[in-house]
Amino acid sequence: MGGPVLTPKNDSMWRTWETDQAYLISAASANNVSVNPNLIKYIDGVSAEIAPNSVYGTAQEMAEANVTDQRFNISWRFDVDEGFTYFIRLHFCDIVSTVLNNLIFNVYINKQSALTSFDISSKTMVLSAAYYADFVTNVSMGSNRILVQVGPPDFRNLPTNAILNGLEIMKMSNPCGSLVGNLCEIRKKSKFPRRKLVALAISSAVVFAVLVFVVAALLLRLHRPKKPKRCPSTWFSLPTNVGNSDSKVSICSLASTAQSHGLGRVLSFAEIREATKNFDESLVIGVGGFGKVYKGVLENGVMVAVKRGNPGSRQGLTEFRTEILMLSRLRHRHLVSLIGYCEEQNEMILVYEFMAGGPLRKHLYGSNLPSLSWKQRLEICIGAAKGLHYLHTGASDTIIHRDVKTTNILLDENFTAKVADFGLSKLGPTLDQTHVSTAVKGSFGYLDPEYFRRQQLTEKSDVYSFGVVLMEILCARPAINPALPREQVNIAEWGMYWQKRGQLQRIIDSNLVGLINIDSLRKFGETAEKCLAEHGVERPTMGDVLWNLEYALQLQEASIQNDSSDNSAKHIPEIPGWIPQVESVDTDRYDIVSDQVASDATTTSDVFSQIMDPRGR
Template identity: 50%
Template sequence: MKSSTNLLLILVVFLAAENARAQPGPILINCGSDSSSAVVDGRRWIGDSSPSKNFTLSFPGTIALAAAAPGVDGEEEPYGDLYKTARVFNSSSSYNLGVAAGSYFLRLHFSQLFANLSAEEPIFDVAANGLKLLSRFSVTGEISWRDSQINSTSKVIVKEYLLNFTSGKLGIEFRPDEGSFAFVNAMEVVPVSGSSIFDSVNKVGGYGLKGPFSLADGGIETMYRLCVGCSDIARKEDPGLWRKWDSDEHFIFSLNAAHTITNSSNISYASADDSTLAPLRLYETAKVTTESSVVEKKFNVSWSFIIDPGFDYLVRLHFCELEYDKAEQRKFKIYINNKTAAESYDVFARAGGKNKAFHEDFLDVASPQMDTLWVQLGSESSAGAAATDALLNGMEIFKVSREGNLAHPTVRIGGISGGTRKPKRSPKWVLIGAATGLIVFIAIVGAVYICFCLQRKKRSSANKTKNPPGCQPLALHGSANTRSPSLRTAGTLGSSQLGRRFTIAEIRTATQNFDESLVIGVGGFGKVYKGKMESGTLVAIKRGHTESQQGQGVKEFETEIEMLSRLRHRHLVPLIGYCDERNEMILVYEHMANGTLRSHLYGSDLPALTWNQRLEICIGAARGLHYLHTGLDRGIIHRDVKTTNILLNGNLVAKMADFGISKDGPALDHTHVSTAVKGSFGYLDPEYYRRQQLTPSSDVYSFGVVLLEVLCARPVINPTLPRDQINLAEWALNCQRQQLLETIIDPRLDGNYTLESMKTFSKIAEKCLADEGVNRPSMGEVLWHLESALQLHQGHLHADCDEVLSGPELTPSDASITVTHIREAEESTRAARDANDEVVDVKIEVP
């Protein structure tokens, strides 16, 4: 009998072990890493370059790449180490994994740091087992679009999909656009228990008509996952599936329409099958409709979401009754896109008791033109209900694949797809499906609003300001500018300093109605056109694209005008004027005939710059930055110093440009400015990135990278090169320390430079790239050394070309004395320059 018991026990243990072995575990991939096991957020991730990985990667056109800066901070900090590396694809490549049949969450992690590997934005497609997940995807554009919806500082995008696999194989293909590249920082393949997490779905518009939903023919993408009434729920708080739940406060139409209730005691799942569908913390808080103080009836509480048109959407609502202990005490209606999804909805009755958590799924067939999805809860008007307030604990919105596609059919760059998305939310749309009682409330609110507007108009008339519709008024400072009814500027500035306010008709005439053949540049803000004014003057016209009218684009437009209205210097691109009518944001600059410095270094067929020209250009840019750092009381930090923001006029005079993300320097009693990290990958100061503390030395670091770019004439990041040469700064400094400087110099210089000058140049570049800002020189010191390098070079040229010179050969010390004379001469003319609002070049002949 005892032996039979032991045998039975062994059999039970064996079956349990077999069952555990059959249950698939998650596959967590640290892309670009060779680590065999890295613990991040308590889970073990394996590098895709590790020999112990249990998947294969097709390697044509791929490279593992590590970031020079640390990982991300903020809400994604636990995942920071994952964002230090990436797998970069120059051609179509795939990850091939073995998976058991079933449903899985597939998550793709992207960091914006790696989106700036080159001057051009990476655009690429992603597919899983033939199902297109992303089409012409732009990480920067996705982040801009997200930030226009919520106030987010994270520079990371995590795309999540729920897929069903029957073949036992998963192939994830990355396909870059022609001439572009693709990348990914990390991937998760997390099994979901059960054959499907959608067993029964209510058809919106026909409540009571339920039907099964299957992932067999496609998949779904998680668009939104919200905790209603509570703060964000981190991934580690949702063990098993590791989902992130955001707060609903950015999506609720009116915060006053609902209030929060809480109850953290004795919450349990109504069904054991629900235990993996949401963490219990989600159900400890809820929002219920607020009783109006104006009318006795309650009004709808609404949430609004931007969606991709042309797809069906699954809406999962999470409920848990936290107040009432009987049925019939709370009944309400559910509307999705102004269609009735449920009537007389009783949370207590459906859950089978108080503090019982459950969910309900609804399927809405979206219109091809619909780009907004509304979820609303309204009062139940049926008699006998003791309470008619609605309740909601959580919400998830999923996009359903259609014909093998989950990707939006148009490219999403700059934040909004195809120009069809309009994040602006209109109360009129809410009114369409509102209950009759809501009309009374809106009428009262409208009356109050009209009174408010009348009072505001009176105040506006008293201040003699006027804000026309269209582009938002730019409130740069307090006092009004009489030239422009839409722009305000500092009281210390005259209106003339803002330049001319152009009409849109003048701009269209100057650009031949924005003729594409006149485009001379494209940036994050928009396109730059070459234009001709009525006087025949050539100008550069920067036109913000449609998406720039939201969020960051408006800020950059305001900052650019504010900065350039305060600054005047020969080595800063002058602002001629602007246009801000008819939803346009346009800046007009002096035309720089020779374009960007980068275009003269590589990537074009322009003649190579001589060493003398390169030195003079670097000196000009340094003078512009030195003026920025010292010309005003607090100084200005450019924050985006790079060769594409150094422009050259017809005489190759360098001028700093693009002040859209510039910042005022620290106050006298501060050492830095605390701010979110912005800039361009490869030029970004690692200390600023690590501490989020901005100082003028951050510009110095970026300028040091520019100096190396001028010296070597190659991109700052080139993923096609061997690993030790990908990052220009690391490679050049390593060569400098090994006395191999001459091996990395631009071969087009063909030896036409002075070695002493080159050494002085490279040494100051090395000092600029010191790890800690306190060890870097100021821009004044950088300028001094560059002028020394120029004098050394010109002195040797004079010695070589004129053998009858009677004076001794110029030495480094002589050059330093000459530079000192130049600096003294420049200082002596500063007052005159400031008075005349222009700068005169000071030239001293070399003896």
């Protein structure tokens, strides 16, 4: 894209790289950009064998349309053979930005969203660094083209731009093991001579008679009913990523391709029992109202988290099926992936990717784990915000989580945050609706007061819950702590009391005192205050929340860089008269499931009186 022809002399893998002009649908939409190829960096996992530096040193970017708000895609069309699966590799290198996180765009393949709000620099951590992403898509019968597009997202207050540096398309053999489109039909239509057909019929009858009993016995032992597969318009991550690439596969690909990558996998109870050593109690890593969560290892060596419903009970069946339905449609770096499920012998079992760091909650309080730095907390907030933003805008339908809290934000071994537990999730309002009317469900302390009063659900209900999470992360205490004085019980109310007085630093986690840049804290507090607005229309979108959190992180990182010479002049000093911390209680176990509309006059004591079952989900 945007560069000259490269011959095998320029490529260690002996490829020829064509120019993209013949494939551009509208040449006026793109503008050639280039830099010195010697400036291109290859980070870990990406080498010159992936693509020459001349590929990464040139690109097509969005042309200047001389309008205030540029909203168009650069589109390339490639003619291919119908009925085949194609492997697609996209090459990216940010050669147009002067600072990190300034180039955010979307990528589409055959009008399906392949990458949403994609930020190259967040993957490479430096500019002018090579990066690639892999995809697999199926070209259905009746279609003979692949359409690749890049364009700007809707939510960013950043320069509108999108780029693509290079692209490779590889045709994969069909079920007949051939790259010839009609070979299967030729084989079907080919005819044997009559004598050979008679001989074949006799021998087949003899073989059939011998094998019929063996086959019947094997079928009785091995046959397992399979669930029908869905075909949503989304992309799923391949289990084996190479280097620094994003590897994904379309769920609409051939069935054999989907099965080989474990998409929508139905696991037998025997497999799960073996993975958890017959549900060994020593492997329990969590307990909730739905049941226990076990650490396990599948036969292929993949470590998983196994959530087992209470045996013999049908309680939670709706949540169980909702979780499967939602997660089978979603894949995102900041959403916990569903590996498979089991629904046999009256069991309800969900199998997820294993998150070594566990829930965010235990890294904030209630355990002996080391305290998280302010930068780590901001990065965790940003990761969770990206996951929620994807739910609200990245999927084909708006999805409202309805149970955003610190126990449903899990961390991997690198403290990457992923949103989990979609049992209460619900599709959001359509274009002609303003809300979804539904019974009140969620966790006490995180519940949107407007949703609680009116039973009218919108994505802004998630924004409110996330605001509570922000305060919980800042103050390292539960959302609700009845052991504290009355005015401090609710962290949202207590935090906003000090935020509106400009003294939020008085209640922050004592481990952060003197370590937070004052500007970063101010931006963080303003973001939380907007999230916790009384009315949904006054709250920002998750995209806006994400932007503000990333800005707060930039302020903190800038202060750290200046710290060596400035001696932390803008950091918050030690505060005398510190408000004492009272022993916390795990009030996140109090969940709300209400079918009645609460009046505007509901008091705190009225709400507490509704807590009947103190178990978490």
